Amino acid sequence: xxxxxxxxxxxxxxxxxxxxxxxxxxxxxxxxxxxxxxxxxxxxxxxxxxxxxxxxxxxxxxxxxxxxxxxxxxxxxxxxxxxxxxxxxxxxxxxxxxxxxxxxxxxxxxxxxxxxxxxxxxxxxxxxxxxxxxxxxxxxxxxxxx
Numbered sequence: 001x002x003x004x005x006x007x008x009x010x011x012x013x014x015x016x017x018x019x020x021x022x023x024x025x026x027x028x029x030x031x032x033x034x035x036x037x038x039x040x041x042x043x044x045x046x047x048x049x050x051x052x053x054x055x056x057x058x059x060x061x062x063x064x065x066x067x068x069x070x071x072x073x074x075x076x077x078x079x080x081x082x083x084x085x086x087x088x089x090x091x092x093x094x095x096x097x098x099x100x101x102x103x104x105x106x107x108x109x110x111x112x113x114x115x116x117x118x119x120x121x122x123x124x125x126x127x128x129x130x131x132x133x134x135x136x137x138x139x140x141x142x143x144x145x146x
Contacts, residue, residue, distance in 0.1 A: 009117065010044050039140040047132050051113055057103040059131045060116075062087050066127040072119040078112045079104065080119065087127065 014037060018025060025033055050056035060079070068085035079093045094102045109116075120128040 009048065010041055013044060014040060036140060043140055051109060051132070053110065055106065056109070056132055057097055057101075057106075058109055059101065059103050060089055061129040061131075062089065063125075063127045063129065065125040066123075067125055069124060071122045071124070072128060075119040075122060076112055076115040078108050079116060
């Protein structure tokens with residue numbers, strides 16, 4: 001599996017986001033869709049740049065659907081390990097923010113972001129969930145473009 005460039009990753013995520021929002025998007029004019037796409041690309045580019053520069057807080061969650069296939073541990077051993085047939089997150093890969101929420105250590109994140117993305121994509125049951133903790137710059141939602 002090959003790592004995606006920033007632009008490839010953004011376009012892939014945008015396509016997935018549009019698929020989930022199909023009902024909303026089909027009611028929009030082409031101009032509204034283009035405005036939302038542009039705002040979303042800009043927002044995601046800023047997020048990814050902050051992640052790569054170690055300036056973003058990214059939460060990680062492994063859902064109960066995990067089957068312990070070892071793919072994540074093989075692709076990103078800095079963050080994952082397997083125990084009792086389920087993936088776990090290494091404690092040394094995490095830090096706590098001021099709100100006591102655990103997030104991935106920025107130094108580790110800047111080194112292995114691509115590997116983490118590959119592990120997330122390779123998960124056969126989509127058990128790995130990532131969320132960027134940045135309330136100051138929320139994701140552009142459809143409501144802003146209606």
